[in-house]
Amino acid sequence: MSDDLEPISPREAVDLYVSHRELEISAKTLQNHKYRLNAFVEWCNEVGIDNLNELTGRDLHRYRVWRQQDVNIVTLRGQLATLRVFLEFCASIDAVEPGMRERVKLPDVDRGDEARDEMLDADRAHKIIGYLERYKRASREHVIMAILWHTGIRLGSLRAVDLEDYEPKDQCFWLRHRPDTDTPLKNQEPAERAIALDDYYCDVLDEYIRFHRHDVVDDHGRKPLVTSDQGRLSSGQIRSEVYRLTQPCMIEGCPHDRDPNDCEATEYGHYYDCPSSLSPHTIRRGAITYQLREDIPEKIISDRCDVSSEVLDRHYDRRTDREKMEQRRDFIEDL
Structure with missing residues (x-):
């Protein structure tokens, strides 16, 4: 650990990062960054890292292994990419050693695999x-x-x-x-x-x-x-x-x-x-999901978008089970 670093907790560093970025990125993007970095703070608490000055490349590898147990490879890549940006900021405020971001290795993601999980919200x-x-x-x-x-x-x-x-x-x-x-x-x-x-x-x-x-x-x-x-x-x-x-x-x-x-x-x-650019098919997937969330009947969406109900459910519908339940509730409240 370098003598030039100033002690700081993972939570305080994340709070400073969020304050730093709130005028640069949209509220939605900032919310995503906070969510991704909260997982990193949780892991630091679990393994006893109270001071980011102590963070090493081996620690970052252990975090990646820990995180990949709960998310798919596309999500993992996105979360690690945000971590790299965060660590670059941390280096600028003497919280971690310079170059720490390069020690976060991003997994290779096949664009086809990535596309299956992507949609334009x-x-x-x-x-x-x-x-x-x-x-x-x-x-x-x-x-x-x-x-x-x-x-x-x-x-x-x-x-x-x-x-x-x-x-x-x-x-x-x-x-x-x-x-x-x-x-x-x-x-x-x-x-x-x-x-x-x-x-x-x-x-x-x-x-x-x-x-x-x-x-x-x-x-x-x-x-x-x-x-x-x-x-x-x-x-x-x-x-x-x-x-x-x-x-x-x-x-x-x-x-x-x-x-x-x-x-x-x-x-x-x-x-x-660009890692955030999207293909035309993600627009189609997002548009169909949006229409479903707006309570447009599946039959109308199926006809309008030329997609069978089975394919719609399997490949396009990105509503959560809870969202579907709440939409069904709206139709049965007066029964």
């Missing part, structure tokens, strides 16, 4: 859409994010919509299976349907078409609804847009303690490298 979705409403209203980015969240449709479904499929008077657009011209729907003809839109989303689409949509056709002579200056967007272009739009630093501070001006993940082709 409603609070974050509304912040992103609110930001786009304020600064980029009716832009292509606004349309992509707003429509994916409002409808819960797949990336390929959004890409498949033509300008003539949108019916502003009836406030809807149609999804058509057109495999011969490069826009198939995942579940083919049975997935063809009309998607109802609220007033706000129709207004955004109307403005986009009037002011920002490129008047172009694709390789098959069709007019896409959402365009680039070259024609219909590819799946990769839409996916890249979503990765960029879900980076936290677009609307608030970076939770990974990076400088956005120097971060490679803010450069085109590297948006995916």
Whole structure:
């Protein structure tokens, strides 16, 4: 232990860290950091670490082994990433030795495994859409994010919509299976349907078409609804847009303690490298869960989002058992 360190308890250090970050990150992110670090404080209390000056690399390994008994690998990686940021702060206030954060080894996580546990929560979705409403209203980015969240449709479904499929008077657009011209729907003809839109989303689409949509056709002579200056967007272009739009630093501070001006993940082709960026499918999962929490019947969500009840329950519904119980209670109170 270095003689330059000043004694401090784990709890006091966490309290100082929280106070330090509360103006830099959102309340939701700060709450997540407090939850993750509370587990570390609990472990310190269990093993008798009363002074962070005494913390060693071996202690950090023991904490990781202790924590991985209760959480999956995706959650573990997130909690250890927060611990690393915390330890960097602790080094700056002479609570731990410099370089202690590098002794926290993050587990490798397959992106596919991570995606199965990820979803865009409603609070974050509304912040992103609110930001786009304020600064980029009716832009292509606004349309992509707003429509994916409002409808819960797949990336390929959004890409498949033509300008003539949108019916502003009836406030809807149609999804058509057109495999011969490069826009198939995942579940083919049975997935063809009309998607109802609220007033706000129709207004955004109307403005986009009037002011920002490129008047172009694709390789098959069709007019896409959402365009680039070259024609219909590819799946990769839409996916890249979503990765960029879900980076936290677009609307608030970076939770990974990076400088956005120097971060490679803010450069085109590297948006995916941000640990907090999300894929289009996490928007679908979050949108479906949000609709379920808003008491929209499962049958309506199943039809609107083209997902069977069995698959909805197994892969999309992220409500807790208690949430489901409380929603059922609302329907039986007057029986």
